[in-house]
Amino acid sequence: EIVMTQSPATLSVSPGERATLSCRASQSVNSNLAWYQQKPGQAPRLLIYGASTRATGIPARFSGSGSGTEFTLTISSLQSEDFAVYYCQHYIKWPYTFGQGTKLEIK
Amino acid sequence: QVQLVQSGAEVKKPGASVKVSCKASGYTFTSYGISWVRQAPGQGLEWMGWISGYNGNTNYAQKVQGRVTMTTDTSTSTAYMELRSLRSDDTAVYYCARVYAGSDYWGQGTLVTVSS
Numbered sequence: 413e414i415v416m417t418q419s420p421a422t423l424s425v426s427p428g429e430r431a432t433l434s435c436r437a438s439q440s441v442n443s444n445l446a447w448y449q450q451k452p453g454q455a456p457r458l459l460i461y462g463a464s465t466r467a468t469g470i471p472a473r474f475s476g477s478g479s480g481t482e483f484t485l486t487i488s489s490l491q492s493e494d495f496a497v498y499y500c501q502h503y504i505k506w507p508y509t510f511g512q513g514t515k516l517e518i519k
Numbered sequence: 520q521v522q523l524v525q526s527g528a529e530v531k532k533p534g535a536s537v538k539v540s541c542k543a544s545g546y547t548f549t550s551y552g553i554s555w556v557r558q559a560p561g562q563g564l565e566w567m568g569w570i571s572g573y574n575g576n577t578n579y580a581q582k583v584q585g586r587v588t589m590t591t592d593t594s595t596s597t598a599y600m601e602l603r604s605l606r607s608d609d610t611a612v613y614y615c616a617r618v619y620a621g622s623d624y625w626g627q628g629t630l631v632t633v634s635s
Contacts, residue, residue, distance in 0.1 A: 413581075446621025448564075455628055456556075456564065461620035468623075499564055503621050506578040508554065510564040 414438050414502055418511035424519040427490050433514045435483040435500035444504040447476055447485045450513075451496045459498075460485065487516075521545040523615055523626035530632045531605050538601040539629045541615030548596035549573045552618040555589060555600045557611040558628075565611075569618060570598060605633045 415438040425431045435445070443463040448456040458467040460476035463483055473488040487494055495518050500511040526540040541553060555567040568579040570589040577589050588601045598615055613629045616622035 448621075450564075455614055455625035456616075456622075457625075458621055458623050461623070465620075501564075501566070501621055503618075506569065507580045508566045508569070510556075510566060513563045 413507055414441060414504070414509055416500055416502060416509050416511035418498075418500060418514045420514060421512070422515045422517060424517050425490055426519045427492060429490055429519075431487040431490055431494075431516055433485040433487075433498055433516070435478075435485070435511050437481045437483075437502055440480045441502040441504040443479045444502055445476075445478070445483050446501045446503060447474075448499045448501065449494075449496050450499065456499065490516075492518075521617065521624045523617065523624055525613075525615060525626040525629045528630040528632070530634065532635055533605055533607060533633055535605050535633075536601060536603040537605060537631050538599055539613050539615075539631070541598040541600070541626050543572075543596045543598070543617070546617070548591075549593055553589075553591070553598040554616045554618050554622055555587075556614045556616060556622070558614070559608070559611040562611075567600070567613075572598070602631075605631075607633050609633050 417436045419434045445463045447460040450456045464476045475486045477484050497513045499513050522544045524542045549572045552571045554569045570577045586603045590599045610633045615626040617624040
């Protein structure tokens with residue numbers, strides 16, 4: 413099983429600033445990596461797939477990078493609606509494990 | 520538009536079984552798989568397994584293997600997830616999600632509470 417590790421667990425950032433979230437895989441997943449955003453009481457929403465492709469309707473301030481074992485989600489200028497929990501997930505082989513999440517909170 | 524609509528909340532006793540449904544619309548059901556993901560209160564996302572919408576092939580997480588069965592009914596574009604021998608730590612919100620480069624559409628979630 414591929415273990416996904418996200419860092420940091422909690423990130424405090426002021427609105428308008430940049431946020432950088434990390435995700436590491438225990439073995440290479442190539443570019444088979446997705447990022448999700450989840451707000452309280454809601455289902456997760458797909459933000460990024462293929463490590464760097466924005467899903468339909470996702471604003472350009474969200475960007476993903478990386479391949480192999482190291483990945484980054486960057487939110488260029490935080491809006492109030494961006495404060496949420498973010499998860500990465502690989503989908504190269506079963507089981508499609510998730511990271512433990514990074515909570516992005518207002519500083 | 521793509522929609523996944525799940526069945527309502529359930530309360531079950533330890534040892535019982537639960538079956539959650541996920542009705543898909545807005546796309547060709549047999550062209551995509553469905554994943555099931557759960558989230559215990561205050562915890563992260565846990566992938567439980569996958570079922571092909573085309574031929575019903577499945578792959579289950581080791582943690583629930585032997586207690587879970589995922590099925591589909593292509594005539595109604597509905598996926599099902601049955602979990603047996605429920606324990607208190609199965610209390611969670613259960614989500615179905617369409618599988619495409621990760622999971623691009625999600626159901627609203629079904630809360631399953633296991634309590635005596």
